[in-house]
Amino acid sequence: MDLRHSEEHEQFRREVHAFLKDAWPLRGEEAELPAAKQDALFRERAIERGYMYRDIPKRYGGSEQPDDVILDSILLEEFTASGVSASLPTVGAAMLAPTLLEQGNEDQCQRFVGPTLNQEIVWCQGYSEPGAGSDLAAVSSKAVLDGDEWVIHGHKVWTSQAAKADWMFGLFRTEPDASKHAGLSYLLLPLDQPGVEITPLRQMNGDAEFYEVHFDGARTSVANTVGERGEGWKVSRATLVHERKLIGDPNYIRRLLNGVVELARKTQWEGRSALADPGIRRRLARIGARLQAQEYTNLRQLSAMASGNALSVMTPMMITKLHSTNLTQDLTKLAFDLIGGDALVMPTPEEAQGYTIPELTAGTYLSQYMFTIATSIAGGASNIQRNIIGERLLGLPRDPRP
C-alpha cells in the first residue's frame, strides 16, 4: 500500500489544473456567447488536450487516450472542483456512445457518436415501462416491421430529460413469439415526429424531471437497430455497465455531508448549536465514518482496476450501490431532522430542482431527502441488489423463476 501519487500523476494533475484555470470560465468576447456555444468551445479545447471523451476514437470526435483509471479519476476530481458545466456527463455521451462503439455498426457510429459528443443530438433512455420495472425484460412496447421501418406502439416511463431529448435509445419487443429475453431489440428512434407524445411525471417533491413517452405508430428506420434483431437484451447489458459512471458519485455525498455539518452548526437548539448536541454529533460521526469507508473502498477498487486486477474487487463493486444509497438516505434524513418544523413546508420549485447542490435552505434538504429515497429504485432497486449480492457474491440459491 502506498497512497502517494506518482510524480507522473502529480504532474498530470498540475497540467489539468492549469488548463482548467485558464480555460474555464471563458473570458472576454467568448464570455458573451450563449451558454451552449461556450460549452462547445470548452469541450473542443478539452478534447484537443485529451481530457474529455478519452475512450472514444478520434475519428468519431473523441480524444482516443490510453485506458488509465487513475488519470480518469484525477480528471473527474479536477473538473468537478472547477465547476465546468460542459464536462457534466450526459446520458448520450456516457451511455449511448460507448454502447454504439461496442455493439453498433460503422454507419451508426458515424451518424451518431460525433453529434452525441458535441450535443447536437440529446438522448433519453427508453427502458422502464408501467409493467416492466425491476422485471425489465417484461417490456411490452412493440415494434413491427413495415418495409424498412419499425412501427412502434407502447408506453415508456421514468424517462429522464425526455422533453429535451431529440432521440431515444431503448428496448422494444420485436419478436413476439420468442421467449421473454430473446424477443427484444435495441432501437434508436427520433422523438420529433407524429406518434410520439411526451408528458411530464410530477414527483412527490414537486419537481418533474422524468417523463412518460407514449408511442402510437412512431417510426424509425431498420438501420437504427443496434446489434441483431432479438439481441436487444445483450446490448442493453452493455449500456448498463456504462450507466455506473453516472451513479454513486462519492464527491456528491461528501459535499452533502459538509453541507449538513454546516446546517447543524447554524441550527440553534435551546440556546446552543445543534452540532453540540451529543445525539446529532454521534449520528454525524457515524455517517462520516461510513462515507469514509465508501471513499476508501472506491480507492481500493480504482487501485485494483489500475493494476488490471478488477476481479479482486468484485465484492466492493457489487455492494457499492446499496451501501451508498443507504448512507445517503441516512444523511439526508439527519438534515430533515435538523430543519424541524420547516420540513412541513412544501419545497419551492427552485428548491426541488436544487438537489445536486447543497444550499442551506430547509426546502432543499427536504427535497433532497425525498429525492434520495428514489435512489433505492433508480439504477437497480435495492432488493434486486440484495438478490444479486446474495446469489453472485455469497453463492446462495437463485430466486425461483415464476
Added chain:
Amino acid sequence: MDFGLSEEQDLLQETVRTFARGECPEPRLREIYDSETGYDPALWSGLSDLGISGLIAPEAHGGAELELLDAALVAEALGGAALPAPYFGHTLACLALRLGGSAEQQERWLPRLASGDALGTVALGEGDHGWLPATWQTELTDGALTGHKDWVPFAAQADVLIVGTRGDGLALVERSATELIPVEGVDRTRPVWSARWNRAAAEPLDVAATRICEAGAILLAADAFGAASKLIEMTRDYVQTREQFGQPLARFQAVKHQLADMLTETEPTRALWWFAAYAFDHRPEDAPLAAAQAKAHGTDVAMEVARGAFELHGGIGFTWECDVQFWFKRVLFDRTFLGTPDVHLDRSAQLQGW
C-alpha cells in the same frame, strides 16, 4: 498510488490462516475454550515460530520490523479463527517498546519478546469506562507505580506489562511486581485479569499512550472484521443446509437479503482499518481520526453481523455447543475493549472540529 496489499502481505495472512486451520480447527478451539485456562501455550509458540511474536519488533532486536498494516492483517486472520493467543497485548507491548523504549530497555526486552521467549501485554483500562488516557489515575512517580487496571489480557502469562499512566504516559513493569486478580472473562479466547500496584518498581516509556491506544483500536477493528467475515461465511453455509418448511433456509428471500445486508455493511469497513493502519506509519496526522472511525464503525457493524448470525442460526445459535458464540464473544471484546463506539464517535467528531 496503490490501495491494496502486496504479495508478501497476502502470503503473511495465508500463513497465519493455514496455521490456524491446522492447529486450531473448531473442535480444538472448543477444547481450549472449555479448559481451565482457556489458553494453549503451544499455539502461541507455534505462531512465534512463524515470526508472529516478533512481527512489529525492530530487526536489530530479532524482529521483522513490519508495519501496523501487517500487524492488522494478522489480527484479521486471528479474529477469523477466534484463535486463543496473546497476540493483541503482546504486539502493542512490542510497539510501545519500539516507539518509546530506551536503547537499554529495548535491548533488555525486545529480543526475548520477539522470539516469543517472553510475553508482553498492555494494562490500559480503569473501571467500566476508563479507556481514554485522560481518565487514568494510575501514577508513576520516581520509578514507583501505584494504581489499579482492569481487563488486562493474558496478564498471568505475561512477563512484562506496559501500563497506562496519568498524563498520557506509559510505564514498563514486570509481572512479578504486579498483583493480579482473576476475572471470568466473556471471551475465553482472550482471558483478562485486574492488576494492582502499590509503589511497584516501574520505568517510564517515551511515547504517548494515546498513540498505542490508536494502534490497539486498529488491531481490534481488524480482528472484528475477521470475526464478522467468518460469521457471514458460517451463516451462509448453515442456511444452505438447515431446512424448514421443506426447503433450505437460503431459499427464503428474507434470509438471502439479511445476509446480503450483513455483507454490504461489513465489506466497506475493511478499507477503514486498512487506511488507519497505513496512516499510523505513513500519515500520523491522519491516524487518530482514521483509528476512531475504524474502531467505532467497524466493531459496531461486526456486532450487528454477530447478532444476525445468531438470528439466522435460530435456537441452536443460542446454545453453548454452537460455534457462533466463539465469534460473537470475540466481537463483543473487540467492540468494548479500548472504548465503545460512542466513545470513538465522540472522539472522531472532536477530531473533525465539530
